[in-house]
Amino acid sequence: MLAGNFDKEWSLFKNGDVQALEAIYRANIQSLINYGEKINPDIDLVKDTIQDLFIELWRNRQQLSDIVLVKFYLFRALRNKLYRANSHQSFVSEGEMQLSTENLQADYVELSIVSREEETHIRQNLMQLLENLPQRQREAVYLRFYHNMPYEAIASMMDMNYQSTLNLVQRALNSLRKKFAGGKKLK
Amino acid sequence: MFFMLNKEEKLRALLLDNRFVDWINNPDSPYAGFWLQWTGESAENAELADAAREFLMELRSAELAGETVTEETEVDRMWESIGGTIAERPTREGQPRRIIRKGYWMAAAAITGMLLFIGVTFFSESRHQLASVKKKTGQFSATGGISPEVVRYNGSEGGELVFLPDGSKVTLAKGTRISYNRLMNGKNREVTVSGEAFFDVVKNPVKPFYIYTRNMVVKVLGTSFRVTASGGKESVAVKTGKVSVFLKGQDLEQSGATILLPKQVCTYSKSTGSLVMDTAADRSKIEMEVIAKNGYDFEDAPIDTVFRTLEKMYAIPVHYERSAFFNSFITISLGSESLEEQLQVITRTIGATFSISNDGITIEPPK
Numbered sequence: 310m311l312a313g314n315f316d317k318e319w320s321l322f323k324n325g326d327v328q329a330l331e332a333i334y335r336a337n338i339q340s341l342i343n344y345g346e347k348i349n350p351d352i353d354l355v356k357d358t359i360q361d362l363f364i365e366l367w368r369n370r371q372q373l374s375d376i377v378l379v380k381f382y383l384f385r386a387l388r389n390k391l392y393r394a395n396s397h398q399s400f401v402s403e404g405e406m407q408l409s410t411e412n413l414q415a416d417y418v419e420l421s422i423v424s425r426e427e428e429t430h431i432r433q434n435l436m437q438l439l440e441n442l443p444q445r446q447r448e449a450v451y452l453r454f455y456h457n458m459p460y461e462a463i464a465s466m467m468d469m470n471y472q473s474t475l476n477l478v479q480r481a482l483n484s485l486r487k488k489f490a491g492g493k494k495l496k
Numbered sequence: 497m498f499f500m501l502n503k504e505e506k507l508r509a510l511l512l513d514n515r516f517v518d519w520i521n522n523p524d525s526p527y528a529g530f531w532l533q534w535t536g537e538s539a540e541n542a543e544l545a546d547a548a549r550e551f552l553m554e555l556r557s558a559e560l561a562g563e564t565v566t567e568e569t570e571v572d573r574m575w576e577s578i579g580g581t582i583a584e585r586p587t588r589e590g591q592p593r594r595i596i597r598k599g600y601w602m603a604a605a606a607i608t609g610m611l612l613f614i615g616v617t618f619f620s621e622s623r624h625q626l627a628s629v630k631k632k633t634g635q636f637s638a639t640g641g642i643s644p645e646v647v648r649y650n651g652s653e654g655g656e657l658v659f660l661p662d663g664s665k666v667t668l669a670k671g672t673r674i675s676y677n678r679l680m681n682g683k684n685r686e687v688t689v690s691g692e693a694f695f696d697v698v699k700n701p702v703k704p705f706y707i708y709t710r711n712m713v714v715k716v717l718g719t720s721f722r723v724t725a726s727g728g729k730e731s732v733a734v735k736t737g738k739v740s741v742f743l744k745g746q747d748l749e750q751s752g753a754t755i756l757l758p759k760q761v762c763t764y765s766k767s768t769g770s771l772v773m774d775t776a777a778d779r780s781k782i783e784m785e786v787i788a789k790n791g792y793d794f795e796d797a798p799i800d801t802v803f804r805t806l807e808k809m810y811a812i813p814v815h816y817e818r819s820a821f822f823n824s825f826i827t828i829s830l831g832s833e834s835l836e837e838q839l840q841v842i843t844r845t846i847g848a849t850f851s852i853s854n855d856g857i858t859i860e861p862p863k
């Protein structure tokens with residue numbers, strides 16, 4: 310997936326075309342806000358960070374290289390910036406935070422899903438299931454299935470190796486499928 | 497090892513496969529041939545692919561419904577703030593002039609012969625509605641029946657070809673959404689667009705084709721044209737063919753329509769709230785990959801494969817008893833006629849009947 314043609318709009322922008330940057334901004338802003346919100350629910354912080362990101366892109370444009378997938382590049386840059394902002398705020402290192410959210414939420418999610426199922430007896434709502442996934446699983450699922458990014462790209466974006474990324478998505482799929490298939494059993 | 501797994505495990509393995517997911521998400525996936533063949537190999541494969549596809553589509557619907565939509569004014573405000581900061585530090589280099597990309601015009605022209613370009617700038621209102629409904633209730637049933645409105649979104653990096661039930665085709669640029677009545681069985685054919693799209697519309701004087709953007713309504717009189725959303729303006733530019741443009745809120749058939757002919761540009765002016773005419777369409781910043789493929793050809797293909805392809809093309813489920821058609825094979829080209837016409841050809845060939853409802857297409861074996 311990382312093979313292919315360099316993005317034309319990106320090349321124009323690198324050569325100083327503001328309109329090209331605006332086109333890149335407009336093509337990606339909705340996705341960037343939505344992705345950012347998954348990393349940090351503080352929408353104002355997300356928007357500020359996106360603005361900073363584009364300003365920095367413009368200032369550093371001569372140092373940027375040609376890229377193929379603009380969205381992937383922007384997502385990764387936004388993610389890095391948001392995590393940096395995050396760790397300033399909470400004084401916890403990124404690694405610790407990832408570990409804690411990943412491990413602690415898992416048990417809680419299982420419990421909450423089970424109890425809700427008993428309460429309602431209706432088919433689980435996928436959207437709810439998605440929101441209940443641990444944050445990193447949620448993010449990987451969003452990138453893989455909604456933005457069609459292959460594991461290689463997600464791995465590089467989330468600073469993981471290929472196998473861990475695969476495992477992350479596999480765990481997410483297992484809990485999604487468990488509830489989803491409950492309503493629709495395969496024979 | 498694969499054969500030792502139970503169905504659910506096999507299904508999860510499919511869902512974890514980059515190539516399979518790419519095939520579902522991206523109609524021009526390089527893996528399409530492989531998976532079409534794979535699903536044709538056995539009834540079990542077809543069933544697995546079916547279940548996996550359904551799950552992925554529901555997942556995408558859930559994600560789509562969960563997206564918040566940022567108001568156009570907010571998007572503008574953010575850009576103005578970015579632009580303002582950028583402008584504070586002017587660089588020494590001159591502002592290079594925009595290069596007109598002739599190649600795109602030519603490539604697009606080569607495909608249909610008749611083009612019309614429409615530029616719009618904002619994200620459509622139907623998205624706002626979708627999002628606000630969701631925000632209000634906090635509930636969205638991704639599985640609760642089929643909505644008559646279908647939203648098709650291109651989340652992939654390249655262009656995506658979408659087939660409309662009337663036989664018209666739309667190429668969506670990345671990030672583009674269109675929505676329409678799934679069966680297009682209303683009085684008019686109506687499509688709401690946000691993003692960039694190239695339309696190839698089938699003529700039907702009885703059922704006019706309308707495209708809605710935030711401030712404009714475009715009535716299509718000719719046969720093919722292109723809609724784009726980029727940059728800070730909303731405009732319609734015709735290459736060849738003919739369209740009329742209205743302001744939203746204007747009575748559609750009332751006087752005041754602007755008829756656009758080739759090489760004319762019609763721009764929506766934010767300050768005056770009116771449409772401004774101009775000539776020469778080459779300033780538009782349209783950049784879009786044009787899909788060369790116009791349909792799908794099958795030679796002696798299992799009927800199953802053909803139905804699966806129809807499902808993807810039109811985003812409409814096809815219901816049928818697989819065992820009743822296990823030995824049906826068909827040679828057909830999909831994509832150049834309306835959905836109904838194609839279904840007639842298929843069902844006549846295999847001696848079946850079909851019906852279309854909001855739940856999708858149902859194929860009945862011969863009595």
